[in-house]
Amino acid sequence: MxxxxxxxxxxxxxxxxxxxxxxxxxxxxxxxxxxxxxxxxxxxxxxxxxxxxxxxxxxxxxxxxxxxxxxxxxxxxxxxxxxxxxxxxxxxxxxxxSHNEVELIAGVADVLDELAARHDLYLMTKGKPDEQQRKIDVSGLAHHFRGIDIVPVKDPATYRRIVADRGLDPDRTWMIGNSPKSDVVAARAAGLRAVFVPHPNTWAHEHADLDASDPMIVRVDSFPDLLRHF
CATH class of the missing domain: 1.10.150 (DNA polymerase; domain 1)
Structure with missing residues (x-):
């Protein structure tokens, strides 16, 4: 790292x-x-x-x-x-x-608390703005992030735009997510680094092969394992 x-x-x-x-x-x-x-x-x-x-x-x-x-x-x-x-x-x-609650994945709140003390955290999610914003609000996690972006699609152009708009250094920027296609492959194509956090119910449309030889793709077993790397 x-x-x-x-x-x-x-x-x-x-x-x-x-x-x-x-x-x-x-x-x-x-x-x-x-x-x-x-x-x-x-x-x-x-x-x-x-x-x-x-x-x-x-x-x-x-x-x-x-x-x-x-x-x-x-x-x-x-x-x-x-x-x-x-x-x-x-x-x-x-x-x-239609419910107004979300189920946080185990360890998420505590891990974000710790990571926010050492790094700059951002959130990028795709979907309909009103629907995604509702989940963000209900989650109680918004205060961890310096910036939140709700985008219609996660492709390399979107990543490059977010990095430019927020003045981020691609060599020090990591996309962290469970979707091989849009969280890892697309981020790497845009020059960012990536962390793959597997989830047993990842949507089939988001499956993709990851380059096992790419040193800028980190794989963890669970969300709390991020603390071992960051």
């Missing part, structure tokens, strides 16, 4: 608090509700993943886009719109995203 004070940029969903597990529970309930006579659950999930990918490109990230994908999946399979009773049942899937 480079000695001295570093700039640490943290991902939010599934790095600081649980997120994808909520979506997975809704998918499980949705597939069970469909109970399709010929399509098995794997086929339904495959179709849903394809629809999600298209909707992400067209509409971005967030629970509203996810619910849209579920509705599109229903219509694709049923080959008709929902009737009134089905719509009422479908509306209950949105309840999973």
């Amino acid at each position: 480079t000695p001295g004070r570093q700039s640490l940029i943290f991902d939010a969903d599934d790095t600081l608090w649980e997120n994808n597990v909520v979506f997975e529970r809704v998918v499980d309930d949705f597939v069970e509700w469909l109970a399709h006579p010929t399509l098995d659950p794997v086929a339904i999930r495959t179709l849903l993943a394809e629809i999600e990918e298209a909707n992400i490109v067209a509409h971005g990230y967030g629970s509203r886009v996810f619910l849209r994908s579920l509705a599109d999946c229903f219509q694709r399979i049923a080959e008709r719109p929902m009737d009134a009773a089905e719509q009422r049942r479908f509306d209950r899937f949105a309840d999973a995203f």
